[in-house]
Amino acid sequence: MQCDYFDAGVCRSCTAMGVPYARQLAAKQARVADLLGAHQRLSWQEPHASVESGFRTKSTMVVAGAPESPTLGILDADGRGVDLSACGLLGPATAVAMPVLRDFIAEAGLRPYDVPRRTGELKYVHVVEAADGGLLVRFVLRSEGQVGRLRRALPRLRELLPVHVVSVNLLPEHKAVTSGDTEILLTEAGTLAMPVGDVTLHVAPGAFVQTNGAVAAALYRQAGGWIDAELGRGPLGRAVAEPTRRAPGRPETASVLDLYCGVGGFALHAAGPGRAVHGVEISEQAVASARRSAAEAGVAATFDRGDATDYALSLTSPPDLVIVNPPRRGLSARLAAWLESCGVGAVVYSSCNPVTLARDLAAMPTLEPVRARLFDMFPQTDHVEVLTLLRRR
Incomplete structure (x- = not known):
């Protein structure tokens, strides 16, 4: 597999990138x-x-950058956002969704969390995809301050993507974890149906899935x-x-x-x-x-x-x-x-x-x-x- 992010040195998470599979x-x-x-x-x-690629059915992206131009990906050594929304490991539905979500965050006025300054609200976006392309999207916020803004923008998100489940997770602490204890469901559906093997699993926001x-x-x-x-x-x-x-x-x-x-x-x-x-x-x-x-x-x-x-x-x-x-x-x-x-x-x-x-x-x-x-x-x-x-x- 070839990866432009790896070749440019902006992401080295895949330590075996370039090695024949x-x-x-x-x-x-x-x-x-x-x-x-x-x-x-x-x-x-x-x-x-x-x-070798396109296999991830769940993904967690750090949200950073400016409100008008957020990044979805990782942080560099200085705590600045590195956008990886075109990562080749993302599943097909998630690969389509990531740039749409990035633009949606800017359009909805959701303020990315600034790790060095400890300001802003939106810390992470979690995405889970089912085989039929349906999505579970979980926004991890610092506080409830922007929940109303996100709730009002939900119809627009549903126009853009086949989202079945949307939730907000609250993570007020400044620490190296990707979610907190409080979950606020924004959709009628609370689980995403995922056929896996011989059964259909129902995945709720925050539940472990491979x-x-x-x-x-x-x-x-x-x-x-x-x-x-x-x-x-x-x-x-x-x-x-x-x-x-x-x-x-x-x-x-x-x-x-x-x-x-x-x-x-x-x-x-x-x-x-x-x-x-x-x-x-x-x-x-x-x-x-x-x-x-x-x-x-x-x-x-x-x-x-x-x-x-x-x-x-x-x-x-x-x-x-x-x-x-x-x-x-x-x-x-x-x-x-x-x-x-x-x-x-x-x-x-x-x-x-x-x-x-x-x-x-x-x-x-x-x-x-x-x-x-x-x-x-x-x-x-x-x-x-x-x-x-x-x-x-």
């Missing part, structure tokens, strides 16, 4: 295999590649296939080749616990006849979205808001299988210790940080990694997603 993928696979090299029985499947929708679909399907094999039946109740041995006296309904479940991508792909699937997630918006997706799909999956570690430690008996998809910091030491000692038969671990994945696997020696696959969510960078299946020794 086959070499990028091979280097990622070699690095992750080396980090997990202590697990000699681990069988690697072929890496799942991505398209950056690369096409690769996320493959990730969820791979996890679902491994889970079907471990539990001895497919998603439609079909027998499969490698069922996990069920202890005498265990009920026929298999229990699956999805920790850090987000909007339910893994849980919904794990659901099926003979399954009791339950997801736990700290985000209230994500739990509401997951419940709606499960209801519309007619699958037996339930969801609760809560801390993953606290919920797991409150259980009196282990589930048959646990799914974990933690943030970059990985599992807490308490959760890793619970997985090691609770007696769960299998764990599906999806990691966006192979360093913390290796650390967590070392903390769970009786759960043996047997299968793994790299999913390239982030071409042009060294970031990866790794899916690993662990079985009790």
Whole structure:
């Protein structure tokens, strides 16, 4: 992939830009295999590649510049805006939307936040796109001062773009985060419907969704296939080749616990006849979205808001299988210790940080990694997603 921003030296976020994609993928696979090299029985499947550009289904842009000529992108070393509204990684609908949003911000009179001077209002714009081109747009403001202005300009934005969901997030503090605690919905619709894999996810403003929708679909399907094999039946109740041995006296309904479940991508792909699937997630918006997706799909999956570690430690008996998809910091030491000692038969671990994945696997020696696959969510960078299946020794 060629990038004018990278060539001009104005953005170096994509550290692998210009490296042939086959070499990028091979280097990622070699690095992750080396980090997990202590697990000699681990069988690697072929890496799942991505398209090289136009893959981002969610994007966060810093808003800066002057009110009449805002920038959407990043900040330079002096805190000044660098416009990246034509970034080649943006998904097709987002690529169309970014320059329109930039002009809309100026037209609506929304004042960009000036980081060095700590003045202005509009800090970020978050955009999520669905496969049909529908958009979720989230404006992150310093205060409620410009909410009325944005609300009045909303009909114009809807004339310009296929926006299904628009919200304002309030971030009054001057700190290095991209959103605050208060969300103000400006549209009737509160979620964006996103078909991903075999289900439709409903994404609310602020709810976690994978950056690369096409690769996320493959990730969820791979996890679902491994889970079907471990539990001895497919998603439609079909027998499969490698069922996990069920202890005498265990009920026929298999229990699956999805920790850090987000909007339910893994849980919904794990659901099926003979399954009791339950997801736990700290985000209230994500739990509401997951419940709606499960209801519309007619699958037996339930969801609760809560801390993953606290919920797991409150259980009196282990589930048959646990799914974990933690943030970059990985599992807490308490959760890793619970997985090691609770007696769960299998764990599906999806990691966006192979360093913390290796650390967590070392903390769970009786759960043996047997299968793994790299999913390239982030071409042009060294970031990866790794899916690993662990079985009790």
